[in-house]
Every structure is written in structure tokens, then in C-alpha cells.
Amino acid sequence: MEATIEVTGLRKRFGSALALDRMSFTVQPGQVTGFVGPNGAGKSTTMRVILGLDAPDEGHALVGGRPYTSLPHPMRYLGSLLDAGALQPSRPARGHLLWLAYSQGLTAQRVDEVLEQAGLTDVARRRAGGFSLGMRQRLGVAAAMLGDPLILMLDEPFNGLDPEGIVWMRGFLRSLARQGRAVLVSSHLMSELEDTADHLVVVGRGKVVADTGVAALLATAAGGRVTVRTTAVPAAVTALTRAGATITANGNGTLTISGLPAERVITMLSQARVPFSEVSAHRVTLEQAYLDLTRDAVEFRAQAAPGVAS
Amino acid sequence: MNSGVITPRPPELRPDRVSFARSLLAEWVKFRTVRGWVIAMIIAVLVTVFLGIFAAGNVNIGCQNGPNGPVLTGKACVPNYPIGPGGEAVTDSYYFVRQQLAGNGSITVRVTSLTGLHGAGNAQAARQGPLAGMTKGVVPWAKGGLILTSGTKPGSAYAALMVTGGHGVRMEYDYTHDTAGLPGSVTATSPRWLRLTRSGDTIAGYDSADGRHWSLVGTAQLSGLPATAQAGMFATSPIYTVTTPGGIGTTSIQSGPSQATAVFDDVSLRGSWPTKTWTGNNVGKGPAAPGTGFGYFRRSGSAFTVSGSGDIAPLVAGPGAASPTSTFEQPLAGLFAGLIAIVVVAVMFFTAEYRRGLIRTTLAADPRRGRVLAAKAVVAAAVAFAAGLVAAILAISIGLPRQRNQGSYVLPVSTLTEVRVIVGAAAMVALVAVLAVAIGAMLRRSAAAVTVAIVVIVLPFLLAVTVLPASAGAWLLRLTPAAGFAIEQSIPSYPQATTVFSPAQGNYPLPPWVGFAVLCAWVIVALAGAYALLRRRDA
Numbered sequence: 103m104e105a106t107i108e109v110t111g112l113r114k115r116f117g118s119a120l121a122l123d124r125m126s127f128t129v130q131p132g133q134v135t136g137f138v139g140p141n142g143a144g145k146s147t148t149m150r151v152i153l154g155l156d157a158p159d160e161g162h163a164l165v166g167g168r169p170y171t172s173l174p175h176p177m178r179y180l181g182s183l184l185d186a187g188a189l190q191p192s193r194p195a196r197g198h199l200l201w202l203a204y205s206q207g208l209t210a211q212r213v214d215e216v217l218e219q220a221g222l223t224d225v226a227r228r229r230a231g232g233f234s235l236g237m238r239q240r241l242g243v244a245a246a247m248l249g250d251p252l253i254l255m256l257d258e259p260f261n262g263l264d265p266e267g268i269v270w271m272r273g274f275l276r277s278l279a280r281q282g283r284a285v286l287v288s289s290h291l292m293s294e295l296e297d298t299a300d301h302l303v304v305v306g307r308g309k310v311v312a313d314t315g316v317a318a319l320l321a322t323a324a325g326g327r328v329t330v331r332t333t334a335v336p337a338a339v340t341a342l343t344r345a346g347a348t349i350t351a352n353g354n355g356t357l358t359i360s361g362l363p364a365e366r367v368i369t370m371l372s373q374a375r376v377p378f379s380e381v382s383a384h385r386v387t388l389e390q391a392y393l394d395l396t397r398d399a400v401e402f403r404a405q406a407a408p409g410v411a412s
Numbered sequence: 413m414n415s416g417v418i419t420p421r422p423p424e425l426r427p428d429r430v431s432f433a434r435s436l437l438a439e440w441v442k443f444r445t446v447r448g449w450v451i452a453m454i455i456a457v458l459v460t461v462f463l464g465i466f467a468a469g470n471v472n473i474g475c476q477n478g479p480n481g482p483v484l485t486g487k488a489c490v491p492n493y494p495i496g497p498g499g500e501a502v503t504d505s506y507y508f509v510r511q512q513l514a515g516n517g518s519i520t521v522r523v524t525s526l527t528g529l530h531g532a533g534n535a536q537a538a539r540q541g542p543l544a545g546m547t548k549g550v551v552p553w554a555k556g557g558l559i560l561t562s563g564t565k566p567g568s569a570y571a572a573l574m575v576t577g578g579h580g581v582r583m584e585y586d587y588t589h590d591t592a593g594l595p596g597s598v599t600a601t602s603p604r605w606l607r608l609t610r611s612g613d614t615i616a617g618y619d620s621a622d623g624r625h626w627s628l629v630g631t632a633q634l635s636g637l638p639a640t641a642q643a644g645m646f647a648t649s650p651i652y653t654v655t656t657p658g659g660i661g662t663t664s665i666q667s668g669p670s671q672a673t674a675v676f677d678d679v680s681l682r683g684s685w686p687t688k689t690w691t692g693n694n695v696g697k698g699p700a701a702p703g704t705g706f707g708y709f710r711r712s713g714s715a716f717t718v719s720g721s722g723d724i725a726p727l728v729a730g731p732g733a734a735s736p737t738s739t740f741e742q743p744l745a746g747l748f749a750g751l752i753a754i755v756v757v758a759v760m761f762f763t764a765e766y767r768r769g770l771i772r773t774t775l776a777a778d779p780r781r782g783r784v785l786a787a788k789a790v791v792a793a794a795v796a797f798a799a800g801l802v803a804a805i806l807a808i809s810i811g812l813p814r815q816r817n818q819g820s821y822v823l824p825v826s827t828l829t830e831v832r833v834i835v836g837a838a839a840m841v842a843l844v845a846v847l848a849v850a851i852g853a854m855l856r857r858s859a860a861a862v863t864v865a866i867v868v869i870v871l872p873f874l875l876a877v878t879v880l881p882a883s884a885g886a887w888l889l890r891l892t893p894a895a896g897f898a899i900e901q902s903i904p905s906y907p908q909a910t911t912v913f914s915p916a917q918g919n920y921p922l923p924p925w926v927g928f929a930v931l932c933a934w935v936i937v938a939l940a941g942a943y944a945l946l947r948r949r950d951a
Contacts, residue, residue, distance in 0.1 A: 155951040
């Protein structure tokens with residue numbers, strides 16, 4: 103079975119609100135796919151549909167080519183963490199993992215393994231209700247890993263983690279992808295996925311806004327723009343225009359060039375013997391690229407801080 | 413998570429035959445890993461046992477055999493009740509005017525009158541003699557008629573055809589069987605002809621309103637009837653009881669002795685009656701039948717006047733009995749309280765998952781929702797059954813000896829009935845737990861589901877045994893899930909046995925298995941509703 107999730111044309115309406123509006127994307131093995139979008143964009147609803155918890159009005163979601171609900175012991179194909187707080191507070195951590203393990207035909211030994219891996223061995227017999235959010239996230243990840251699944255699906259796993267926990271979570275997700283698993287991680291904060299995700303599915307208002315590799319997204323967002331600082335503005339404009347670039351003069355001795363990569367700019371200026379003191383390619387953060395993408399898709403935007411989804 | 417190198421391997425996709433066992437195991441682990449639930453089940457057992465044994469209170473029973481006899485207490489006061497052919501305790505006391513009937517034959521009489529006296533147990537009157545201070549009036553189950561019996565020893569096999577104070581002509585045999593004949597009461601202008609015939613072990617009873625047109629009331633097969641039986645006329649009249657509703661949760665029951673006098677004539681015998689003369693005697697007088705033994709008969713010409721006191725009927729608990737009696741299931745009286753704890757746990761077993769979204773984890777682990785519901789229902793049923801069984805066994809094995817020692821007569825029932833009461837009570841608890849699980853699944857919110865479950869299951873029972881009038885209470889115990897409590901009733905509600913029929917006395921309006929079936933129907937409906945909603949709703 104392929105370690106993939108295929109989401110095709112999902113539509114779902116909650117009362118008058120259209121939660122999913124033809125959501126379609128595919129999660130591939132061997133990489134971390136970030137599932138990003140502002141709150142209310144439909145990420146959690148999509149994940150619930152993938153797990154068969156919510157029924158879509160239209161469309162379907164397949165796990166390795168099959169509906170999740172048709173899998174005989176589904177947690178051995180797809181491990182998921184929807185809500186770290188979804189625990190019976192009075193049940194000890196080990197008990198929580200034990201019933202999950204038994205439901206999948208797994209043994210208590212496997213429970214102890216994932217407890218160890220999640221660093222929860224010492225608190226295994228404590229009631230989960232007393233856990234901090236970070237510990238609950240670890241417990242949730244341990245539960246998702248119980249079945250040693252090919253596919254991992256985590257909803258906002260960075261929530262409530264301390265900086266150390268965030269670093270741990272990033273490394274953990276990357277190691278899973280390196281092992282060839284498909285990993286789908288949702289977040290409403292793009293910065294959390296910086297240095298983690300290989301691929302991004304950006305969603306807003308229930309549909310996919312962008313489905314792209316992280317490197318390509320950054321390049322697109324930067325628009326291939328290059329800044330040149332020179333004392334010979336007219337000569338530089340002539341030389342670069344001849345090479346096919348579009349040039350904007352900024353008036354303070356700098357030019358913004360688009361349509362020509364930085365290396366070509368340097369070559370062209372050197373050939374034309376135009377003096378320059380700086381050539382720099384624009385760098386855009388993932389956050390900025392994401393904000394550009396979702397600007398139109400954000401449902402509610404704070405007045406004072408445009409672009410920051412609440 | 414510092415996972416080492418885990419090579420993902422494609423798991424094989426094939427149907428999983430043991431998956432329901434896995435779901436069961438998972439749900440069982442869910443149950444046992446919440447300590448509060450386990451403790452609640454133990455509390456349910458303890459509450460049931462404690463209430464059942466001690467809520468009845470301490471009964472102090474004293475008695476005296478004869479005016480100068482030693483004063484006895486407790487166990488020593490329990491009379492030796494006769495045991496009928498079916499193994500049940502009976503009252504068997506009446507005045508009998510008899511002859512021997514050898515082989516087959518018949519006796520036919522006309523009854524022209526049935527009158528009576530009754531009192532209300534006035535202590536002052538009782539000291540002046542058992543019949544002093546009585547008022548005129550025939551009690552509904554006063555009996556006068558023909559009886560054919562294997563002997564005059566109380567508890568003997570018999571068949572009898574009689575007129576009664578308020579229930580028309582009846583054919584009764586072996587204490588527990590009762591069939592109606594001609595309705596209406598007997599008077600000089602509207603007499604009744606009665607005929608009892610023996611053919612082998614078969615006794616047939618016929619009645620007639622005119623002495624010419626006869627109809628069969630019923631037949632009885634009396635096994636082991638000797639070749640020569642005792643047959644003749646009898647009269648008896650059971651303890652008179654009046655129930656008046658008192659304040660909230662109380663009824664006032666007054667009782668006292670009564671006497672019935674029947675007048676017979678036109679006695680006609682067929683077959684071999686070798687003794688030729690009529691003898692009269694009191695059958696079954698003694699401590700088991702107080703207020704009896706004062707019967708008599710007079711003969712003038714062809715007319716016989718027979719007067720007697722007592723009853724020929726199964727012994728039941730309640731004011732009709734000569735001394736405090738209790739039923740086998742009486743120590744289960746606290747079960748309703750234990751049931752409350754079990755209902756709360758069973759509801760929470762489902763609703764707790766909705767409280768924090770755990771239901772999504774459950775359904776992600778086992779997407780077949782019907783299977784999740786079934787697994788939860790089976791685990792709740794099994795746990796509740798175990799708790800109910802332990803509670804019932806403890807309560808009865810501690811409670812019954814305690815009642816016996818205090819001087820209460822525990823009505824004997826067959827081993828099969830004992831098993832039915834104990835296992836049935838446990839099964840009733842299990843079904844109630846399943847009903848609570850289904851209600852939890854439908855309503856999803858703990859507080860609402862617990863309230864509804866208690867209101868439909870436990871409250872009807874409590875209302876029926878306390879404040880409600882008997883008829884309203886009976887309807888609750890026919891229609892609500894509380895009908896299942898009927899499975900506890902060990903002694904059937906015999907209409908011919910005089911007592912106060914009320915749930916508080918352990919008498920349910922439906923027979924045990926019918927009441928149980930009503931509960932089953934509720935469980936099925938609730939499970940179907942829960943299944944439909946689980947399937948339809950987003951988790």
C-alpha cells in the first residue's frame with residue numbers, strides 16, 4: 103500500500119458556513135507536508151474527513167488508495183493526533199495507550215516502547231489529566247506512533263510546546279519523513295513549519311490556495327528580484343535592459359531588477375564595465391510568502407495587524 | 413521521539429476476524445483503567461447489600477404458645493407452615509364436613525347462602541374470644557363449597573369447587589390453581605348448584621344456576637390421589653384486610669380474622685361412600701392459622717350449615733400471613749440504589765468520551781461505529797452483570813439467614829426460582845447498564861444522559877413503591893424499563909391469596925419474564941436509536 107493521502111473535491115457545509123469548498127491535494131511519502139492556513143480555513147475538518155469522523159457532502163479522501171474506515175486496524179496505516187486534550191483525565195497515560203494498542207491488535211510491549219520513545223516512561227502511571235499541554239502532545243504523538251504507521255497526520259502538534267519541545271518535534275517529524283513515511287502536519291503559523299516542511303498545502307476558506315514545494319514557494323514569493331546599488335545608474339539601466347530585465351529606479355542609487363537572476367545581473371554589469379557596490383537577491387521568509395498567498399483567503403483579519411490571522 | 417531506524421512495511425490488508433474481540437478488550441481496558449468507575453461499581457455492590465440487609469431494620473418478634481406458655485422470640489416463633497404439592501408454603505385451614513369416597517364418584521349440592529363476619533384485629537375484642545366484636549359481612553375470598561382431598565393433613569392435594577364472597581364460583585386445586593365459574597354472589601333467590609366428580613386422578617367441577625343446565629368450570633389432575641379420598645362440604649374465610657392510603661409513601665393496613673357460613677342442601681352422592689355418615693372437623697388449626705379452629709356444622713333435615721375460618725391458598729408475604737413472612741428476594745430491596753451508581757458509570761462510559769473529544773480517537777482506532785457501540789454495551793453489561801450477581805448473592809446469603817433468625821418465615825421456592833431471581837436480577841442490572849450506555853450515546857452530555865437514565869429507569873420504580881397509588885404505580889411498572897424489576901419476584905401474585913398487592917410488597921403487575929421482556933424491548937429500541945445517531949452524526 104502506498105503511503106499517501108489523497109483528498110479529492112471535498113465539500114462540507116456546517117449550517118450556513120461552507121467549511122470545505124472543493125478541497126483537493128495529495129500527501130506524498132518521504133516528506134513532511136505542511137498543511138497551513140488561518141484558523142477556520144478547514145484544516146481540522148479535512149483531517150476529520152480523512153479519518154472518516156465527519157462525512158463530506160461531496161468528494162472523498164483516500165488513505166493509500168482506500169477509505170480510512172475500510173482499513174482493518176487503521177492505526178497501523180495512519181497514525182493521527184487531532185487534539186492532544188482528547189483524553190479521559192482520570193485515566194493514566196499508560197492505560198490510554200494500552201486500550202489503543204489492544205484495539206489495533208498490538209501488545210503492551212509496544213505501549214512501553216512508544217512511552218520510552220516519547221520520554222513518558224516516568225509518568226506512564228500518572229493520570230493524563232495532570233499533564234501539561236506539552237506532555238499531552240507527546241502522549242498524543244506516542245499514540246499516533248503506536249501502530250508504527252506509514253502515514254502520520256498531526257493537527258497543530260506545535261501548540262503548547264516549549265522551545266525545546268518545538269525543536270524535538272521538528273527533528274522527530276523530519277526523521278519520520280527520512281524513514282520514507284508520509285507526514286501531514288497542520289499549523290496556522292507558517293513559522294512553525296520553517297525548516298520542517300518540504301511541501302506546503304496552503305488553504306484558505308476551505309480550498310487550496312497553493313500546493314507547492316517550499317523552495318519553489320520562496321522563489322515565487324521573492325519574484326526573482328535583485329537589488330543593485332551603483333553610482334552609474336543610467337549605464338546599469340542600459341546594460342540590464344538590453345539583457346531583458348525590468349528595472350525600477352529607487353532614486354537613492356539603487357535599482358530593483360526583476361526577470362534576471364542575481365548571477366546574470368553580475369555578469370551583465372561586469373561585461374558592460376558598470377561599477378556597482380552591491381548586488382543582492384531578495385530573501386523572503388516563509389511567513390511573508392504565506393501571508394502574501396493567504397491575503398485574499400483570510401476570513402477575518404485584525405485591523406491593527408493586517409495579515410495576522412487570529 | 414528518538415525513533416531508531418524503523419523501516420515502514422506495508423501491512424497486509426485482509427479482513428480481521430478477531431476485530432470484535434479487540435474492540436471488546438480495548439473497551440474493557442478503558443473501563444478498568446479509570447479507577448473511579450471501578451470504585452463506583454464496588455460501591456454499587458456495597459450499597460445494594462447494605463440497604464438490602466439493614467434497611468428492613470431489626471424486627472423483634474415475640475410469641476407465646478398458649479396463655480401460660482413460655483414467651484419465645486425470633487426463630488422460635490416461626491410456625492411450621494404446611495407445604496403444598498408444588499413445594500410452596502400454603503395456608504390450609506377450613507371446616508370440613510366429610511365422608512370417604514372410595515374410587516370414582518361424585519357429589520352434588522345446592523348452595524343457598526354464604527354469609528360472614530369480620531373484625532379488624534381489635535385487641536380488646538380478641539381477648540374476649542376470636543369472634544367477639546365482629547361485624548357482619550362476607551370477605552371477598554370467603555369460600556364455601558365442595559372439596560375432594562387426599563387427606564385432612566394440611567398441605568394435602570385437593571380440588572375444590574366453591575362459591576366465594578366476591579368472586580363468584582371458583583374451581584381451585586392444589587392451592588395455586590384458580591379458575592372462574594359462574595359470576596355473582598349466592599343468595600336464597602339465586603342459589604348455585606355445584607358438582608365435583610372423580611374419575612381416576614381427574615377431578616372435574618361443574619356449576620349450574622338452576623340444577624338442570626350444567627357447565628364445566630375446570631378439571632384438575634391430582635397425581636398420587638389415594639383410592640379412597642375425603643370429600644364433602646367446607647367453609648373457610650381468610651384474614652380480613654383493609655388498605656387505606658396514608659401519608660406520603662405509607663399505606664395503612666388493618667387486618668383481623670373473619671368467618672364464613674355456607675348453607676347447603678339437596679346433597680346427592682354417586683359412587684361408593686362407605687362411611688354413610690357425615691363427620692365435621694377443623695382442618696389445619698394451630699399456630700400457622702391463628703383465629704381458626706372455631707368452625708362447626710349443623711344439620712337440619714336435608715340442610716347443612718357449615719361455618720369456618722382460615723384459607724386454602726398459597727402463603728404469600730404480607731398482612732394475610734399468620735406471622736411475619738418474607739420472600740426470597742426481599743434482601744434485594746437495595747438494588748435500586750446500587751443501580752443508580754451503575755447507571756451513572758454506564759452513562760459516563762460513553763459520555764466521558766464526548767466531553768473532551770476522545771470519541772474521535774476511539775472512532776479513529778475503530779471506524780466501525782456499530783462495533784464500538786456493541787463493544788461498549790457488552791463491556792458495560794458484563795461489568796454490571798458481575799456487580800449485580802455479587803450483590804445479589806451477598807445480599808441474599810447474608811440477608812435471608814438474618815431474617816430467619818429474627819423470626820421471619822422465608823417463603824420457600826424451588827432452586828430453579830432461586831437461580832432465576834439471582835441471575836435474573838444480575839441480568840436486569842446488565843440490561844439497565846446497556847440502556848444507560850445507549851442513552852449516553854444518544855444524548856452525548858453526561859448530566860443530561862444521567863438525568864434521563866435515572867428518570868426512566870430508577871425513578872418509576874421508586875415512585876411505584878412509595879408515593880404513587882397502586883394502580884398508577886402498576887402502570888409505570890408495566891410500561892417503563894422498571895418493569896424489569898419483576899424478574900425478582902419469586903412468589904407469583906396469586907389473585908386468590910389474600911394480601912395487599914403492591915410493588916412495595918414485592919408484587920409486580922407483570923409476570924417475571926414479561927417484565928424482563930419489556931426491559932429488553934427498551935434496550936433494543938435504545939440501542940437502535942444510538943446506532944442510528946452514531947452512524948448519522950459527525951463525531
